[in-house]
Amino acid sequence: MYLSGPRTPSGFFCEEATAVSNTPCACCSPQARALSERLGTDLKRRMFVLGGVAAVVAPFMEMRSAHALGEQPAAPERPLLFTNLRLFDGVNQTVREGVNILVKGNRIDALPGAAESVEDAEVVDCGGRLAMPGLIDAHWHSTMCAISELEAFTAQTAYLHLVAAREAERTLMRGFTTVRDAGGPAFALKTAIDRGIINGPRIYPSGSIVSQTSGHGDFRFPNELPRGNTTPRSYAEVAGMSSLADGEAEVLQSVRENLMLGATQIKLAAGGGVSSFFDPIDSTQFLEEELRAAVRAAEDWGTYVTVHVYVPRGIQRAIRAGVKCIEHGQLADEETARMIADEGIWWSLQPFLADEDANVKPTPEQRAQQEEISKGTVRVYGELLKKFDIKTAWGTDILFGPQQLPNHGRQIAKLTRFYDPLELLSIVTGNNGELCRMCGPRNPYDGNLGVIEPGAFADLLIAEGDPTQDLDFLMDPEENLKVIVKDGRIHKNTLA
Template sequence: MATLPSYLLAEDKPAPILIRGASVFDGVSNKLVDAEVLIEEGMISGMGQGLAVPQGATVIDAEGRTLIPGLTDAHTHIMCNDTFEKLIYSAPHEYAGVMAAESARRMLLRGFTTIRDVGGPAFGLKSAIDAGVIAGPRILPSGYFLSQTAGHGDFEPRLYYLSPHFTGQLDPAYLRGWTIIADGVPEVRKAAREALRYGATQLKIMGSGSITGAHDPLDATEYTLEELTAIVEEARHWGTYATIHAYTDESIQNAIKAGVRSIEHGLFASEKSMQLMKKNDIFFSTQFLSFTIGAEKAGMTGPAIPKYEEAQAGATAGYERAKKIGLKMAFGTDILGSIDLGPYQSLEFTARAAYYTPLEILQQATSLNAELFARSGKRHPYTAGPLGVVKPGAYADLLLVNGNPLEDISLLAKPDENLALIMKGGRIFKNTL
């Protein structure tokens, strides 16, 4: 009789594991430490030299490899593995979920053990992964995009029609869990509460024009300060925070005034705005690979191409300002639109190397992202221990790397070749040793 792999049995507690012979990057320090790491019941229970081996434990000899925390991604759309038009308006309802399950498996095998998903109906996928039914990263889901009429989250593809927001008909984008169109303070409060009701760990606001939007130009500023403030207040009432899709400087300034805790994209932020972001301890969650590979490789078509090129033209200056000012930089990739684009997620490491050191990039992808995730407060679903670090009491989300990524960050751009071991919650999902 066939049996399931142990990682798919939710009631099956992982056996103790002792990793020896590794040089450890703890997620923070610029120095590697030679240490043994003991994992028990999914957590790191000990770290040091000469650790006792528990009865029944598996001993893994790292043979000098580098042990690092599992990678994290602060900007994913794990449910979006095809075009929004297909996922929302034409494909069978279950199509998005089946594609996302495979995307989650591949993402974990690239070494990403935790993600902040900033838009899309990922609650069912999260539950299945947490239950051990399928393999994938931990997910901090935002669920619904919160968008104004004609905003970035207004996906209705027909350009000439009587808007459903006036006729009262329900948009499939709402029915399928993708977006809530809300205009005015009372509506945005209700929309925020609806997203939180479904289990959002943080709220995702569409606050400016977009590259791929059906209706909005890139230079549009979306939502008023009053509307943004109302959404942020609702998030705060639930002990969490709001993040915002924002390209224009006006939308970023409004977001700062409203109290958002993270800016997504933000490439047109002025120096003044970035200084305010630093003063208010706001994370900058922008992407580097997306605007270096060109429109075709980024999957842009039709009217999205000139908007992409406009954003690309401002990207370098935005990156340089953020580096100069010293913003807290999240590691987020925003890879979406096709499951075949998934490997680009790993190439983000090399794209950042033009601006940051390997240490800085590793910190962004581990402990800094974990600091951002912690802003969800009591809505954070993974609080048994810290994420993004290697230390006693932390989640046993660990990677063994062939080589030293503190010297060569490009190792992480080739996970199939260079990740010898992938562990999440004390369970091994890949082991080539």
């Protein structure tokens, strides 16, 4: 008979030992049983106390209450005809009237005139409101935006992905139907969204941020150095947040692993940053031959490399290596801006203005760097982009900042100090869609994004707002976004 319980030193179970020796074993003595009961009681008490502590501490650890994820909306049985609207199409910086939008399946089928009849269509009367493409964030971190920095490096990986899944639906309900993920383990989240398991925006994933040792993606602490040939990878690497690569061979491996997982573009850290503790913001990262190796590996798969970098030396080195997009770059000078324009490089810029939308930095040095970048942001937006007619994308780079997520749309609206509202709206729709499609054959979505035109994906918003005046309506999506459509499916409709 199979028995369970404490073994004697000889390996017998208690009952077996008694049968063999005809003497009760010591572990069954009254003293042993009393000790066992006391330990059990103490353990239960400790578990109760720890549970109470966890309940008290959880709210302060930004562990938000759970809600059931929304179900995928059903595909409409008939074509949808949106009528009585004012159209911003994401391309022309005007608002048109006298036109309707016909959606069949997941595509925009036609833009019939308001007087044209369409048979067998379900009519959505927009009440004279604005119709516009879904918003696109070209620098997003799907799996790292809704967690704190402490959670990112201490929580179980499964928790990070559960939080990301919940935040994906919130991102969509803020009007963002597509995001270009600029670093992080977003592949599983993308698959779940594409298969309708959860709701969220389309994701163009980069995979892990490829970083040199001591670079912007090296999240190790000094007590984890040096790294030996048999040293396990850091938590950030295992979780898919970053990949450490030194030399052309390791860079090629990291790039190819991301491509194997489904990266649509590759992200490298080519310079220092504010959030990282150990790499100066003015540092230039990766040798030119290392960057060139990444570019060649990406080009072999028909796609491109984008880089995190702020300073002229790093930007110029990346361009010489063949990089096609610069993320950030707020400290660029005129010579560098001219080089970006001459080479036809995309500049993916973020509104880093050291204001209420910025993460609070813990050290005086980091806060000083924030101020320096803020001044650079004003100079780039106010002077360099327009002077050199540079191809511009917009993104937020909300990272480890769950408190900033409700203000997602405000980071568009506040840039009207530099742009005409319609020009700015065309950047966050049509321009960003063009940048997403630059991944060529690695594009998992075969259609135009960020525009309302025949053949484009049916991603559109019906909004209470006037973009000829301002974009303040994007600051309150719950109230002002009356209809949210992604892929031809209505995720929200609060029209009366």
